Amino acid sequence: MPRPARPGCRRGIALGGAAALALGLAMEPSVASAQDLQAPGFLLHRFTPATPGSDWFVLESLDFRGNLRPSVRAGFDWSQKPFVMKDATSLDAGYIVERQMFMHLGIGLNLAHRARVAVDLPIAVDQKGTGSPPINGIVYPGPGGGEVGDVRATLDLRLFGEYGDPFNLAVGTHVFFPTASGQYTSDAIVRAMPRLMMAGKAGLFSYAVNFAFLSRDQIAEEWFGGYGIGHELFGGAALGVSPVPAVMLGAELSAFTKVTDGDILKKRSTPAEVLFGAHFLVADQLRIGLGAGPGISPSKGSPEVRFLARIAWSPPIAPPDGDGDGILDAADACPTVPGPRTDDPTKNGCPLPPDRDRDGINDSDDACPDDPGIANDNRAMNGCPAPRDRDSDGVFDPTDACPDTAGVKTDDPKTNGCPPPPPDADKDGILDADDACPEKFGEKSDNPKTTGCPDGDGDGVRDPEDACPSAAGPANTDIAKNGCPLARVEKGQVRITEQVQFKSGSAVILPASNTLLEAVAKILKDNPDIKKVRIEGHTDNRGGKRMNKTLSSKRAASVARWLTTKGGVEKARLTSVGHGMDRPIGDNDSDIGRQSNRRVEFHIVDPSPDALESKPADPPKRSGTTPPGATPSGTSPGATPAGTTPTPGGAKPGTPN
Helix, strand or coil: CCCCCCHHHHHHHHHHHHHHHHHHHCCCCCCCCCCCEECCCCCCCCCCCCCCCCCCCCCCCCCCCCCCEEEEEEEEEEEEEEEEEECCCCCEEEEEEEEEEEEEEEEEEEECCCEEEEEEEEEEEEEECCCEEEECCEEECCCCCCEECCEEEEEEEEEECCCCCCCEEEEEEEEEECCCCCCCCCCCCCEEEEEEEEEEEECCEEEEEEEEEECCCCECHHHHCCCCECCEEEEEEEEEEEEECCEEEEEEEEEEEECCCCCCCCHHHCCEEEEEEEEEEECCCEEEEEEEEEECCCCCCCCCEEEEEEEEECCCCCCCCCCCCCCCCCCCCCCCCCCCCCCCCCCCCCCCCCCCCCCCCCCCCCCCCCCCCECCCCCCCCCECCCCCCCCCCCCHHHCCCCCCCCECCCCCCCCCECCCCCCCCCCCCCCCCCCCCCCCCECCCCCCCCCECCCCCCCCCHHHCCCCCCCCCCCCCCCCCCCCCEEEECCEEEECCCEEECCCCCCECHHHHHHHHHHHHHHHHCCCCCEEEEEEECCCCCCHHHHHHHHHHHHHHHHHHHHHCCCCCHHHEEEEEEECCCCCCCCCCHHHHHHHCEEEEEEEECCHHHCCCEECCCCCCCCCCCCCCEEECCCCCCCCCCCCCCCCCCCCCCCC
16 A cells, blocks of 8 residues: 655645545545545554663663673564554544564664664564544555564763662663654654663662653644644653562553643553563573563553563673783782782782892881891881890880880880889879879879879869869868858758858848858759758757747748848748757867857758759859857858857857857
């Protein structure tokens, strides 16, 4: 059957065909007439095989390995019902092309591990179809028999990655030449298909993704029930798994879609199909593939089912041996310089280094390359004859700073071979004989009792003389207060280093205690985790028990009131209690003992004392000293109150504390 006019005449044919459609609508579809037109030929066969050497049927695995490395491939594909026309009722009007069987012969050549050229020749081995009676005035002839398809030439260029890497990227193009003459084997024009390709492998899995644009002949939609022929986009994706290295099982999805006339992604203009396949690699050079899959759209060229078989050959990739010494680069420690095989992986394949004096020490490491010698850790003596060691300490005279006195080896050339220095256990530069704290790193001082000792709290008072070594405080001539802050958190209490001063016989707090109570308030405000404090008042045994109990309660309450009204501490955090003379901490038979019993204590109730650490307050500015006639209350056990001196014999019996 003669082919219709090619592209130059098709638009005229389309206009004439449109006029014929109106006449055809009034005629019986099965009856031909003089006005019936034959539909133009076009490329129906949409299977576009990958270049020889690919791991896939359609997608590219981007194997560019080798220089002038060839690949050849022969494959067959058989498709069922790739072209079925619908009549006015959308029923099959006939299997215009019932089946097609193509053989694909291809050859490729890799260049410089970077580029690839290939040629593919499709041959229609068998085509069968009845064509169709006139449909709307158009006759669709059946296919011809065996014939040659359009020759395809390919050029690809690798941009990124290597075969087997997780990600490879390449670009390229197919060019199709109109060597076919059949009704359904060619568009009868030169076609170009530029493409972008990605592929990779990750463990057992392989994938490929390809995109392309295919330029095609333009055939009006009136010839094919509203869906003509035009330029197309191509997209494909493949995913496979290799249960063993020489076998890959995978699936490929590929589709073309027409991008002209607003037909993009419409199912009647988007031939798409899925292929499931098994691929086998034999002897690292022969690829065998078997596959099948359905078409998944009702478009021209999308068959009910397609079966595939292929066999391809590429020479195996020899492991590289860049220097030609018979040791593969992967195991060659010197892959660019020939050398002998050795058991040492760091020297395998490397040339033997020179050793002029044959003492087993390479000239590059031999300080005396012309005189046989012995190995030495000292590079200046390595390979040289053994030197003298007058003091027999194992340090040779040339490097012995004390060659006539036996010593020890050191890294310091000034002390190497000399007797060790006097001991300095804490390495603070102060010899143990002069170090007041030989086991603790410290600093030198003029005081022999503290030289070499640390100052743990950084308050300038060395730890041996610091009454509070973990809480920073000012120096004090009183050894019980030296280095202690006015207030600090310690052992479940807010401890104070001075007593709270009250007006004699009353609960009125004297101004001299403002600084002390400010320090206590700061401790509480800086430590909101201290939720509850019990303020306890205590007296000595002078006076009546009930009177002392009442006075101590009032004084404790007065301190609590000062902390809330003047110190800014929440009232809910404080409680107060007076114990009178019931809980002495000193001997009430002495002035000093009675003085220590007259005190105010701050006990932390919540949280429990075990949960607290030592937390000092910053020492505030002093506001005064104890005035004459004031009664102090509250100090560390055994401490002498600041600004007060115990009166021998104490107060008169019966007078208030």
